Structure formats: structure tokens, C-alpha cells
Amino acid sequence: MTSGEKTLKCLFLFLLLKVALTKVSFPDQEKNPKYWRDQAQASLKTALYLQDHLNTNVAKNIILFIGDGMSVATVTAARILKGQLNGKPGEETQLEMDKFPYMALSKTYNTDAQVPDSAGTATAYLCGVKANAGTVGVSAAALQGQCYTMRGNEVDSILNWAKQAGKSAGLVTTTRVTHATPSAAYAHSVDRSWYSDNDMPPEAIQQGCKDIAWQLVKNIPDIEVILGGGRKYMYPRNTPDVEYPWDWHANGTRLDGLNLTKIWMENKPRGQVARYVWNRNQLLALDPRKVDYVLGLFEPADMKFEQERKRSTDPSLSEMVQVAIQILQKNPKGFFLLVEAGRIDHGHHASMASQALHETVELDKTIALASRATREDDTLTVVTADHSHVFTFGGYTPRGNPMLGLVPGLSDIDFKPFTSIVYGNGPGFELVDGGRQNISFIDVFDMNYQAQSAVPLQSETHSGEDVAIFAKGPLAHLLHGVHEQNYIPHVMAYAACIGQNKDHCKPDAASNVSRPFTFNSTLLYILSVLSWL
Ligand SMILES: *[C@@H]1O[C@H](CO)[C@@H](O)[C@H](O)[C@H]1NC(C)=O
Ligand SMILES: *[C@@H]1O[C@H](CO)[C@@H](O)[C@H](O)[C@H]1NC(C)=O
Ligand SMILES: *[C@@H]1O[C@H](CO)[C@@H](O)[C@H](O)[C@H]1NC(C)=O
Ligand SMILES: *[C@@H]1O[C@H](CO)[C@@H](O)[C@H](O)[C@H]1NC(C)=O
Ligand SMILES: *[C@@H]1O[C@H](CO)[C@@H](O)[C@H](O)[C@H]1NC(C)=O
Ligand SMILES: [Zn+2]
Numbered sequence: 001m002t003s004g005e006k007t008l009k010c011l012f013l014f015l016l017l018k019v020a021l022t023k024v025s026f027p028d029q030e031k032n033p034k035y036w037r038d039q040a041q042a043s044l045k046t047a048l049y050l051q052d053h054l055n056t057n058v059a060k061n062i063i064l065f066i067g068d069g070m071s072v073a074t075v076t077a078a079r080i081l082k083g084q085l086n087g088k089p090g091e092e093t094q095l096e097m098d099k100f101p102y103m104a105l106s107k108t109y110n111t112d113a114q115v116p117d118s119a120g121t122a123t124a125y126l127c128g129v130k131a132n133a134g135t136v137g138v139s140a141a142a143l144q145g146q147c148y149t150m151r152g153n154e155v156d157s158i159l160n161w162a163k164q165a166g167k168s169a170g171l172v173t174t175t176r177v178t179h180a181t182p183s184a185a186y187a188h189s190v191d192r193s194w195y196s197d198n199d200m201p202p203e204a205i206q207q208g209c210k211d212i213a214w215q216l217v218k219n220i221p222d223i224e225v226i227l228g229g230g231r232k233y234m235y236p237r238n239t240p241d242v243e244y245p246w247d248w249h250a251n252g253t254r255l256d257g258l259n260l261t262k263i264w265m266e267n268k269p270r271g272q273v274a275r276y277v278w279n280r281n282q283l284l285a286l287d288p289r290k291v292d293y294v295l296g297l298f299e300p301a302d303m304k305f306e307q308e309r310k311r312s313t314d315p316s317l318s319e320m321v322q323v324a325i326q327i328l329q330k331n332p333k334g335f336f337l338l339v340e341a342g343r344i345d346h347g348h349h350a351s352m353a354s355q356a357l358h359e360t361v362e363l364d365k366t367i368a369l370a371s372r373a374t375r376e377d378d379t380l381t382v383v384t385a386d387h388s389h390v391f392t393f394g395g396y397t398p399r400g401n402p403m404l405g406l407v408p409g410l411s412d413i414d415f416k417p418f419t420s421i422v423y424g425n426g427p428g429f430e431l432v433d434g435g436r437q438n439i440s441f442i443d444v445f446d447m448n449y450q451a452q453s454a455v456p457l458q459s460e461t462h463s464g465e466d467v468a469i470f471a472k473g474p475l476a477h478l479l480h481g482v483h484e485q486n487y488i489p490h491v492m493a494y495a496a497c498i499g500q501n502k503d504h505c506k507p508d509a510a511s512n513v514s515r516p517f518t519f520n521s522t523l524l525y526i527l528s529v530l531s532w533l
């Protein structure tokens with residue numbers, strides 16, 4: 001290319017950008033400095049108020065929301081998408097999680113992995129111990145896939161601690177209930193993929209290891225609420241699925257011939273009402289006042305993406321959580337609830353950003369619902385992710401640029417259009433005539449459109465940077481810096497007076513709860529003396 005041609009193309013690009021930028025519109029009020037000053041002053045007032053009004057109550061309830069793979073970039077993009085779905089430019093929108101007063105960063109690496117997986121991370125934020133990738137509910141002394149390394153290395157989760165304290169417990173996920181995230185709450189398995197005994201190597205069965213579905217029913221039989229997917233791990237091999245009897249991939253898979261939903265029903269305390277449901281209508285027809293236990297399995301494996309759900313019989317995440325909270329709230333001692341938006345991760349792995357972001361918007365809607373159903377003075381709510389993804393968006397897009405859309409202008413190297421959203425690696429890599437695909441006539445808003453990536457991979461990967469922790473409620477301010485991920489359940493347990501660290505909870509010690517965090521003059525004096533020495 002001659003330099004004349006280059007100049008011409010640059011000029012072309014510049015003009016395109018200029019056209020795009022002059023079309024930008026944003027709310028008129030933003031032109032007024034008073035608008036920004038008032039907004040900042042209101043935030044300042046809130047910050048000053050919070051400083052003097054630490055919530056040092058004991059947390060009766062704990063709700064932990066996990067966006068699987070919900071990186072900071074995913075949160076920002078979901079915020080903009082949510083705003084745009086409401087007809088706004090988007091950037092100024094507040095997610096429900098954005099309103100939480102405290103936040104921190106979580107270091108997500110596994111003991112054996114710089115870029116972690118969902119199993120080792122779930123062990124960290126549920127059991128309080130970092131672990132190897134691919135393992136759930138076991139310490140790092142247990143090796144992935146090696147049954148013989150498990151014995152004696154089991155670690156308990158905050159769900160156990162809550163149960164031991166007489167609280168109710170719930171697990172709600174959009175994946176199979178035996179998936180990595182929920183399973184670390186109740187199972188101990190050196191392999192996250194041992195969903196049923198059919199998924200295990202024979203020597204692991206001989207050595208006495210148990211599959212995760214079996215553990216769901218047997219380890220802690222009195223979990224009040226279990227909602228998600230995963231029917232095919234519960235029934236004997238060749239049992240046709242109730243919803244898809246023609247689909248043999250949905251068949252039951254168990255080799256031991258057990259009917260686990262039957263066992264689940266039978267091992268409930270006498271006189272208690274237990275219900276098994278497998279579709280939305282059955283779930284919504286339950287009277288939470290009259291149900292003590294519910295097991296809902298809405299798909300043979302993972303549930304549908306939110307955008308595809310309306311063509312199925314699946315409930316939404318928010319519908320499941322609504323029922324869960326109504327049942328759990330009946331316990332005067334409170335509850336622990338784990339809610340996972342598990343398919344943000346699956347959308348990203350497929351590079352289908354639209355799916356990942358709509359899952360995140362549904363998670364945020366669910367957080368809002370839970371906020372309305374509980375009170376900040378007795379409920380500690382934590383929202384975080386297990387790990388990040390190699391997902392980002394950029395390209396000097398103007399204000400209000402469609403979140404899933406093209407950057408105005410062309411690449412100044414290959415002169416083709418590009419989307420703002422891109423992945424570092426993944427399946428969206430497609431070479432056409434030796435170059436990047438020209439997406440001019442591709443519908444980039446299609447829910448299954450795969451955004452482009454630099455490195456071709458069948459499945460886009462997780463990434464290793466920190467993820468955010470949002471917190472509100474009793475002692476939420478203990479999540480305040482850059483923390484190891486396994487710190488999270490220690491805070492939740494401390495706030496709720498459950499688990500290993502309860503000395504501050506004796507009735508006459510209630511006023512001591514906040515003391516270690518008060519940076520008063522005595523403490524400052526001691527510190528200054530120490531530094532002087
Ligand atoms: C599924 O179950 C049906 C009915 O029992 C059986 O005929 C079929 O072989 C099974 N298919 C698979 C893949 O398990
Ligand atoms: C499992 O047990 C339940 C409850 O007894 C029963 O309704 C269901 O049909 C059983 N399913 C299979 C596949 O045996
Ligand atoms: C991309 O496709 C559009 C529409 O067919 C075409 O006008 C444009 O020239 C193509 N760009 C390149 C660099 O091939
Ligand atoms: C409260 O804290 C003080 C000072 O740290 C301690 O001496 C006291 O024993 C605590 N009270 C209780 C009941 O734990
Ligand atoms: C400072 O904290 C210590 C220990 O928590 C407490 O005993 C003391 O009364 C506090 N002093 C002031 C001035 O608040
Ligand atoms: Zn993943």
C-alpha cells in the first residue's frame with residue numbers, strides 16, 4: 001500500500017468515527033456540572049454515614065450469590081446491557097450489586113493453578129480452604145482424580161456450619177445441582193466430574209469414593225431447598241427422562257440402580273413435608289408455608305439459558321430464589337442460601353457474549369428480589385464470582401453504543417468492521433481467505449453469535465485476574481481489600497456466629513463484635529510506639 005492510500009484510508013476511518021460520534025446523545029442534565037456535583041456529594045454523604053454506622057449485628061441469614069465466570073468486565077457489560085434493555089444509553093445504570101456499600105477483590109488462583117477452575121474456587125469460597133483445580137470439598141492434600149488421596153482430607157462447608165447451628169440451608173443453581181459450585185457445599189470429591197457412579201473409573205468405586213449425586217442425598221439429608229438441573233444422575237441407567245423420553249442422552253445414568261429422588265424423599269424427618277418437582281408449574285404451585293423440603297430438578301443436566309427458557313418448562317433463577325427464600329425464612333434461626341448463576345460461564349466458554357450477559361442481568365434481577373425479601377440489618381448478602389474470563393470490550397465506542405454491537409469505524413489494519421466485545425481466545429476465531437472474517441453482514445446481535453477471538457480454541461478459557469466481591473449487611477465491611485478467595489466464608493461465618501470462630505458471639509459479648517475493627521486513639525498510640533521502636 002502506498003502512503004497515499006494509507007492516508008486516504010485513515011481519513012476514511014476518521015470520517016466514520018466522526019459520523020458515529022456526532023450521533024452520540026446523552027441525557028441533557030449531564031451537561032450541567034451541578035448534576036455531577038450533586039451526585040458525588042450524595043455518594044460522599046453515604047460514605048460518611050457508613051463510616052459512623054458500621055453494621056455490627058449478628059447475621060441471622062447469609063445469602064451468597066455466585067456469578068460463575070462473572071468477571072469485572074462482565075459486570076460492566078451487563079450493567080450497560082441492562083440499561084439499554086430499558087431504553088437508556090446504559091453506562092449510567094446501576095446494577096443491584098452496584099448499590100452494595102462494601103466491596104473487595106478476590107484472588108482466585110487454585111493451589112495448583114494460576115488460572116483456576118470452578119471446583120477449586122468453590123472449595124475456597126464455601127469451605128474456607130484453597131484447593132486443587134478439579135476437586136470439591138477436599139484440601140490441597142487430595143489430588144484430582146486420585147480416590148486414594150481423599151481419605152482424611154475432606155473439608156466442611158459453610159452449609160455444614162449453618163446446619164450445625166440449626167439454620168436452614170438452600171442451594172439454587174442454573175447448572176446441574178451436582179456441578180462444581182453447588183457440590184463443594186455438600187460433597188467431597190477428588191473429581192468434579194463424578195456426577196453419577198457412571199462417571200467414575202471402576203477403581204475409584206472400588207476404593208470407596210462416592211459420586212456427587214449420591215452425596216447430595218446422603219451427606220446432608222436435611223438441606224431444605226435444592227433447585228437446579230441434573231435429573232439424569234439420579235436414576236438408573238436406561239430410565240427414560242420424564243420430560244424428554246425420546247432423547248436417549250437424557251436417560252438416567254446410574255449403575256447402582258438407585259432412585260435418588262426416592263431416597264431423598266424417604267430420608268426426611270418424620271412429619272415433615274418434602275416435595276419433588278421437575279417443572280416450573282409444579283414449583284410455582286407449591287405453597288411455601290406448607291412445604292419443609294423441596295428438591296427441584298428441571299433438566300436432565302444444566303438448565304436452559306435465560307434467553308431460551310421461554311420455550312421450555314424451566315423456571316427462571318429469580319423464580320427459584322423466590323420460592324427458596326419463602327421456604328427458608330420460616331426458620332427463626334435463619335438460613336444459608338447459595339445462589340449460582342452458573343451459565344454466565346457457559347455463555348463465555350462458547351463466546352456467546354449475549355447469553356453470558358443476559359444470564360448476568362437475570363442474576364442481578366434475582367439479587368434485587370432477594371434484597372426486597374430480606375433486611376440488611378439481619379442478612380449478610382455477598383455477591384462474587386469464582387473466576388474471570390478472557391472477555392473484554394473496547395474500541396473507543398461512543399456513549400450508548402449497543403453493548404453487543406459493532407464499533408463505529410473499521411480496523412485500521414484489515415479495514416473490516418469489529419465488535420466492541422472480543423475474547424482473548426475461543427471458538428469465535430474464523431479465518432476467511434487467510435484473514436479475519438468480514439462481519440459486515442453477520443447478525444452480531446443474534447443470541448448465539450460467537451464474538452471474535454485472537455487465539456482459536458474449541459472453548460474459550462477462564463482468566464486469572466481478580467474478581468469483585470460485593471457485600472452488604474452485618475459485618476459486610478470486613479470485605480474491604482484484596483483478599484484470598486478462601487477468606488470469604490470466614491467472614492460470613494464470623495458475622496453469623498457459626499463455624500470455628502464464635503467467641504465474640506456469647507450474649508454478653510455482643511458489644512465486642514466491632515471492637516477489633518475500631519481504629520481508636522489507644523490503638524493508634526500503640527501502633528505509633530511500635531513503629532518508633
Ligand atoms: C435409553 O433408554 C432406552 C429405553 O430404556 C434404551 O432403549 C436406550 O438404549 C437407552 N439409550 C442410552 C444411550 O442409554
Ligand atoms: C423414583 O421414585 C419416585 C418416588 O417413589 C417415583 O415416583 C419415580 O417414578 C421413580 N423413578 C424411577 C425412574 O424409578
Ligand atoms: C466487508 O464486506 C462489506 C460488505 O460486503 C464490503 O463492502 C467490504 O468491502 C468488505 N471489507 C473488506 C475489507 O473486505
Ligand atoms: C469483651 O472484650 C474485652 C476486651 O477485648 C474482653 O476483656 C472481654 O472478656 C470480652 N467480653 C466477653 C464476654 O467476651
Ligand atoms: C480503644 O479500644 C480499646 C480496645 O478495643 C478499648 O479498651 C478502649 O476503650 C478504646 N478507647 C477509646 C478511646 O475508644
Ligand atoms: Zn468455566
